[in-house]
Amino acid sequence: MELTERKKRILRAIVETYIATAEPVGSKAVAELAGLDVSTATIRNEMADLTELGLLEQPHTSAGRVPSAAGYRLYVNELMDRQQLTIQETQRINDALNLKMEELDRVIDRAGKVLSQLSDYPVFTVAAATHRVTVKRFDLLMVEENAFIAVVMTDNSVVKNKLIHLPDRLSDTQLQLLSAVLNSSFVGLSRDEMEQALDKMETHTAPGAFELISLVVEFAIQILDDQGRQKVRTAGITHLLEHPEYKSLDKAKPLMNYLSEESETSRLPMNLNSGKSMDILIGPENVNDALKDTSVVMASYDIGDNMKGIIGVVGPTRMDYAKVTARLSYFADSLTRMFGKELPAGDPDEQEES
Amino acid sequence: MELTERKKRILRAIVETYIATAEPVGSKAVAELAGLDVSTATIRNEMADLTELGLLEQPHTSAGRVPSAAGYRLYVNELMDRQQLTIQETQRINDALNLKMEELDRVIDRAGKVLSQLSDYPVFTVAAATHRVTVKRFDLLMVEENAFIAVVMTDNSVVKNKLIHLPDRLSDTQLQLLSAVLNSSFVGLSRDEMEQALDKMETHTAPGAFELISLVVEFAIQILDDQGRQKVRTAGITHLLEHPEYKSLDKAKPLMNYLSEESETSRLPMNLNSGKSMDILIGPENVNDALKDTSVVMASYDIGDNMKGIIGVVGPTRMDYAKVTARLSYFADSLTRMFGKELPAGDPDEQEES
DNA sequence: TTTAGCACTCAGGGAATATGAGTGCTAAAT
DNA sequence: ATTTAGCACTCATATTCCCTGAGTGCTAAA
Numbered sequence: 001m002e003l004t005e006r007k008k009r010i011l012r013a014i015v016e017t018y019i020a021t022a023e024p025v026g027s028k029a030v031a032e033l034a035g036l037d038v039s040t041a042t043i044r045n046e047m048a049d050l051t052e053l054g055l056l057e058q059p060h061t062s063a064g065r066v067p068s069a070a071g072y073r074l075y076v077n078e079l080m081d082r083q084q085l086t087i088q089e090t091q092r093i094n095d096a097l098n099l100k101m102e103e104l105d106r107v108i109d110r111a112g113k114v115l116s117q118l119s120d121y122p123v124f125t126v127a128a129a130t131h132r133v134t135v136k137r138f139d140l141l142m143v144e145e146n147a148f149i150a151v152v153m154t155d156n157s158v159v160k161n162k163l164i165h166l167p168d169r170l171s172d173t174q175l176q177l178l179s180a181v182l183n184s185s186f187v188g189l190s191r192d193e194m195e196q197a198l199d200k201m202e203t204h205t206a207p208g209a210f211e212l213i214s215l216v217v218e219f220a221i222q223i224l225d226d227q228g229r230q231k232v233r234t235a236g237i238t239h240l241l242e243h244p245e246y247k248s249l250d251k252a253k254p255l256m257n258y259l260s261e262e263s264e265t266s267r268l269p270m271n272l273n274s275g276k277s278m279d280i281l282i283g284p285e286n287v288n289d290a291l292k293d294t295s296v297v298m299a300s301y302d303i304g305d306n307m308k309g310i311i312g313v314v315g316p317t318r319m320d321y322a323k324v325t326a327r328l329s330y331f332a333d334s335l336t337r338m339f340g341k342e343l344p345a346g347d348p349d350e351q352e353e354s
Numbered sequence: 355m356e357l358t359e360r361k362k363r364i365l366r367a368i369v370e371t372y373i374a375t376a377e378p379v380g381s382k383a384v385a386e387l388a389g390l391d392v393s394t395a396t397i398r399n400e401m402a403d404l405t406e407l408g409l410l411e412q413p414h415t416s417a418g419r420v421p422s423a424a425g426y427r428l429y430v431n432e433l434m435d436r437q438q439l440t441i442q443e444t445q446r447i448n449d450a451l452n453l454k455m456e457e458l459d460r461v462i463d464r465a466g467k468v469l470s471q472l473s474d475y476p477v478f479t480v481a482a483a484t485h486r487v488t489v490k491r492f493d494l495l496m497v498e499e500n501a502f503i504a505v506v507m508t509d510n511s512v513v514k515n516k517l518i519h520l521p522d523r524l525s526d527t528q529l530q531l532l533s534a535v536l537n538s539s540f541v542g543l544s545r546d547e548m549e550q551a552l553d554k555m556e557t558h559t560a561p562g563a564f565e566l567i568s569l570v571v572e573f574a575i576q577i578l579d580d581q582g583r584q585k586v587r588t589a590g591i592t593h594l595l596e597h598p599e600y601k602s603l604d605k606a607k608p609l610m611n612y613l614s615e616e617s618e619t620s621r622l623p624m625n626l627n628s629g630k631s632m633d634i635l636i637g638p639e640n641v642n643d644a645l646k647d648t649s650v651v652m653a654s655y656d657i658g659d660n661m662k663g664i665i666g667v668v669g670p671t672r673m674d675y676a677k678v679t680a681r682l683s684y685f686a687d688s689l690t691r692m693f694g695k696e697l698p699a700g701d702p703d704e705q706e707e708s
Numbered sequence: 709t710t711t712a713g714c715a716c717t718c719a720g721g722g723a724a725t726a727t728g729a730g731t732g733c734t735a736a737a738t
Numbered sequence: 739a740t741t742t743a744g745c746a747c748t749c750a751t752a753t754t755c756c757c758t759g760a761g762t763g764c765t766a767a768a
Contacts, residue, residue: 378729378730380730380731382729382730398731398732402731402732415730416728417729417731418730
């Protein structure tokens with residue numbers, strides 16, 4: 001059976017009205033909305049065909065049709081119009097992102113929150129380094145006799161610091177010596193290499209000095225760990241409750257729990273290194289059980305040298321794909337423009353404040 | 355009418371079984387549970403009295419009794435037993451809090467998450483400086499010819515840094531000069547005083563130099579702002595859905611929205627400077643409309659010199675007060691012990707990593 | 709190939725009914 | 739003066755039954 005132009009128009013009408021109403025769509029509604037000037041009987045025949053093709057489903061014999069996952073897929077791939085954002089919306093997005101002097105994490109957080117508000121679905125964000133990160137330099141600042149600040153800068157321009165208190169007092173020269181050791185022996189190493197170098201150093205270093213060195217190096221290791229870890233954050237989880245598919249708590253709870261679990265090592269269906277800039281997973285296309293009945297639309301963006309991020313929207317399969325994709329891609333583009341290649345390692349916003 | 359010992363026992367039995375079952379409690383259940391060896395008729399008479407005293411309520415004529423807000427209050431103040439934590443629980447709490455090398459914010463976050471899991475209710479946390487905070491010192495570290503790191507340390511031992519890129523190149527001596535100006539003119543000032551000093555300086559300083567100074571000072575102002583701002587974080591909001599009072603979405607949504615609104619300037623019912631270490635607000639005792647039907651149990655803890663925090667649990671008035679207060683006070687004590695006076699400005703955990 | 713007509717299906721809503729837990733009151737018992 | 743047994747009464751909730759109407763598939767004519 002062939003997928004004629006008319007069938008496509010009917011499918012599209014069904015998908016769009018179902019997205020809008022959340023009610024199964026009958027032949028009468030399609031006849032009115034698809035603008036095809038044929039009778040409901042003809043539509044019924046076509047709908048029967050579409051059902052046979054696996055693009056539509058029938059909740060029960062006497063109900064209208066609902067798009068299947070395959071139906072949504074076809075709609076998303078071929079039928080969907082690209083939606084335009086209103087000026088208010090672009091303004092809102094720009095406001096949310098263009099605050100200077102802010103840490104990366106906060107900007108991303110706010111982006112998630114605003115995207116969630118604009119789309120009425122929960123949003124998740126991730127950001128992490130794509131390649132290995134190393135320390136570029138150590139600086140030590142004396143505070144008092146028994147405390148100093150360790151400042152660690154990585155090769156992806158992240159700077160973190162820590163106030164370190166000591167049991168004993170420390171002289172300026174000792175601090176300079178420490179700084180020299182750190183900068184000569186631990187710069188340019190990956191997380192694991194640092195650990196090894198530290199182990200090796202233990203045997204042929206005075207215990208007191210080693211203690212000091214390891215305090216700083218462990219701090220550095222923690223920073224590198226942190227850069228590599230994919231920190232998933234979510235926003236707007238309660239938006240789920242606005243959609244009728246989650247009016248029953250049995251449906252809402254598992255998904256809300258899943259989303260709020262701050263998925264430590266991102267169990268979310270994303271791959272930071274996939275080339276695609278936008279990806280849509282519809283219902284059963286999600287491998288993860290908790291997402292079997294939901295769709296995920298996500299986009300990736302570049303953050304400076306060595307980091308990538310993903311921002312994604314989660315909702316029922318009956319998601320307003322046109323609306324979501326338009327807003328999402330605007331966000332991803334803005335984030336890339338803001339952090340990315342076009343402002344090469346020279347923009348104040350590109351680093352974290354540690 | 356007097357509140358006899360027997361009436362108290364009956365009230366207590368009703369409160370506790372209602373907390374456990376969420377169903378109105380009838381005379382039969384009380385007769386069995388209160389251990390009073392009197393007939394249900396007697397209990398009924400007593401319950402009628404308690405209702406007249408305003409300690410119990412009747413959802414409808416043919417239902418059992420439910421505690422009123424006043425009933426809970428009496429229970430909390432006089433009748434409630436102090437609950438003991440299991441070893442597993444204390445272990446869990448200690449594990450959550452005792453991770454060294456972690457930022458303050460993260461420790462507090464984790465505390466909220468774990469408390470929420472242990473209590474089955476949402477948890478909120480706040481932390482902020484109680485007095486005015488000033489900058490203690492500025493350090494500037496040259497990175498490249500056109501970039502340097504500004505390190506700002508406040509008098510409450512918070513250290514933050516920022517990588518600042520410049521349009522022009524800068525010499526080492528220029529940087530030292532800048533550092534001298536900052537340290538001589540802006541140390542010890544409050545947020546507002548800094549702004550004023552900056553304004554004043556603008557008139558009699560070379561524009562280029564002023565530009566540079568204001569970059570760093572504005573960063574410092576932002577830090578001070580941040581210290582004073584009460585950042586409210588919430589955890590475990592979805593736990594609400596586990597309690598029958600929120601099985602209807604109409605009840606759950608407003609409260610969930612309220613809690614997830616990251617209440618910018620804490621609209622939550624707390625006062626960082628109240629002396630009390632633990633505070634319980636039951637139902638209508640909450641001023642805020644969104645919390646009219648909920649109870650809030652909160653405790654405050656000290657963080658080093660100049661900061662205080664609050665951690666609180668939100669739930670229906672039918673909250674398991676005994677359970678929650680026990681866990682909450684253990685948390686507050688642990689946090690105080692960890693950050694507080696007993697480790698006076700000398701423990702590595704006491705500062706933020708910026 | 710399209711359309712009108714028609715019998716059929718079935719979820720959802722509403723009314724009517726049954727159930728039973730719980731009450732307050734009265735009168736007897738302690 | 740309290741306590742208790744007995745009893746009629748209340749009312750939220752669950753169950754059942756029936757009805758309605760949107761929507762279908764099929765058939766036969768256009």
